[in-house]
Amino acid sequence: MTFLSPTTSLLQQARVLLVGSGRMGHIRAKAIFSNPRFDFAGIVDDNVDGAKKLADVYRTPHFSSLSDAIHHYSSTPLHGIIISTPTPTHEPLITEAASANLSIFTEKPVDETSSSVKEIFNTIRAHNVSLCCGFQRRFDPSYLSLFNTIRSGGIGTPLTASIFFGDHPVPSRQFLLQGGGNIISDCSAHDVDYIRWVLGDDVKSVYAVGTSSDEELGKAGVIDNATVVLNFQKGTVVTLTLSRGANYGYDQRCEVFGTAGMASVKNITESSTEVSNATGIHRPKWQHSFPQRFEVAFGQELDAFADTLLLKKPWPVSESDCVAVQKVCDAALESCESGQVVNLFA
Structure with missing residues (x-):
């Protein structure tokens, strides 16, 4: 199943990494691969076997760390990352991606407490990138x-x-x-x-x-x-x-x-x-x-993330919503x- 925006050419793609090869990673990988608005640049997971197994299904590279993946694409810029890992891992991944000027889609919640969610959004503002939290309903x-x-x-x-x-x-x-x-x-x-x-x-x-x-x-x-x-x-x-x-x-x-x-x-x-x-x-x-x-809903959600990356559309779930x-x-x-x-x- 594909999800196309009528205002966007098939040739215009957002190059993204998927972080996480677990249950949600499998769901997100399928949605990324099926959407022609994305260039599926790779799967990141310190569980190397899991990353490789999932990456092989979608014929994309795998990496053991986000830093390795970002370095690999230093001459071919990335546009964003999709985080499908447990909540306690979100903050360092978001910070690293923002420091590399990458916009982020993350599974809910952004972090484990409202105060830490505020701190993460402060980091995002400092780097002028988007943080998109997934609430698929x-x-x-x-x-x-x-x-x-x-x-x-x-x-x-x-x-x-x-x-x-x-x-x-x-x-x-x-x-x-x-x-x-x-x-x-x-x-x-x-x-x-x-x-x-x-x-x-x-x-x-x-x-x-x-x-x-x-x-x-x-x-x-x-x-x-x-x-x-x-x-x-x-x-x-x-x-x-x-x-x-x-x-x-x-x-x-x-x-x-x-x-x-x-x-x-x-x-x-x-x-x-x-x-x-x-x-x-x-x-x-x-x-x-x-x-x-x-x-x-998962497919439509990532298509909306493509809108944010390619068309600069604001994410519908605001910082105040997440907090x-x-x-x-x-x-x-x-x-x-x-x-x-x-x-x-x-």
């Missing part, structure tokens, strides 16, 4: 349609919203115990960003409660189910429910209720086949996981630990 056709409906007054004034995130497949025990950790910090940012964008409003206060589905996770302090209540300044109340255990497929729903109606994003099934017989009405499971559910989302996530973690409502504005 903004690029998904269904979520975008809901946004347009709400913003055009299709349901009147939004009063409440209910968002459900059910992860599938359930992550491995090793992932949860050795880095995947708290579902609030790992999974809530996408939906927090999306509902802020839809409502055009800021969160006033946060209350969160979390549970562990078994004793081992509880002893390790790993929360794999949580509910977060967001009170917005204009009065909308949003409930975000998060779970690692949707064993029936990837469950992503968003429902907004207003004074003149209701609008929602439903799940997509693995196929449209439905069987009706004496035992009932049978439909397929929801799509397997996020690579399938958001495949189009505000992280503040909400920080507050949800604090509330979950303290059992108290956390106010974001004095």
Whole structure:
């Protein structure tokens, strides 16, 4: 699948590096390779075997470090990098890329706390490059349609919203115990960003409660189910429910209720086949996981990054958005630990 801008020639390309050869790296590599607006210049990962294996699929070079890749292209300028590595690695990679005058696309969040996100954007400004944080719900056709409906007054004034995130497949025990950790910090940012964008409003206060589905996770302090209540300044109340255990497929729903109606994003099934017989009405499971559910969004997201690199279009997610989302996530973690409502504005 390719994504073309009608204003850009096929001959105009942005030369980019992909940093990371893990799960998100595989998703991003496919989107880069399929988009003719990119010149796929290589894959960077200190896991050399992983980098080489993925690079071989797309017939592009591999490098063990970003500095090696930048040096390799010293006579053939790069335009940007796409960071698909764990959050704690973002800051040094962003700093190195900015120092080399490269614009950056990074997976969410930019960094682990709102204060560190601010510091990173200060670095970006000093080098006059772009930092584009990926929140793919903004690029998904269904979520975008809901946004347009709400913003055009299709349901009147939004009063409440209910968002459900059910992860599938359930992550491995090793992932949860050795880095995947708290579902609030790992999974809530996408939906927090999306509902802020839809409502055009800021969160006033946060209350969160979390549970562990078994004793081992509880002893390790790993929360794999949580509910977060967001009170917005204009009065909308949003409930975000998060779970690692949707064993029936990837469950992503968003429902907004207003004074003149209701609008929602439903799940997509693995196929449209439905069987009706004496035992009932049978439909397929929801799509397997996020690579399938958001495949189009991931491609559109990187096409927007090509717009930033080639056409100098501003990235739709601003610095203030990134900071505000992280503040909400920080507050949800604090509330979950303290059992108290956390106010974001004095």
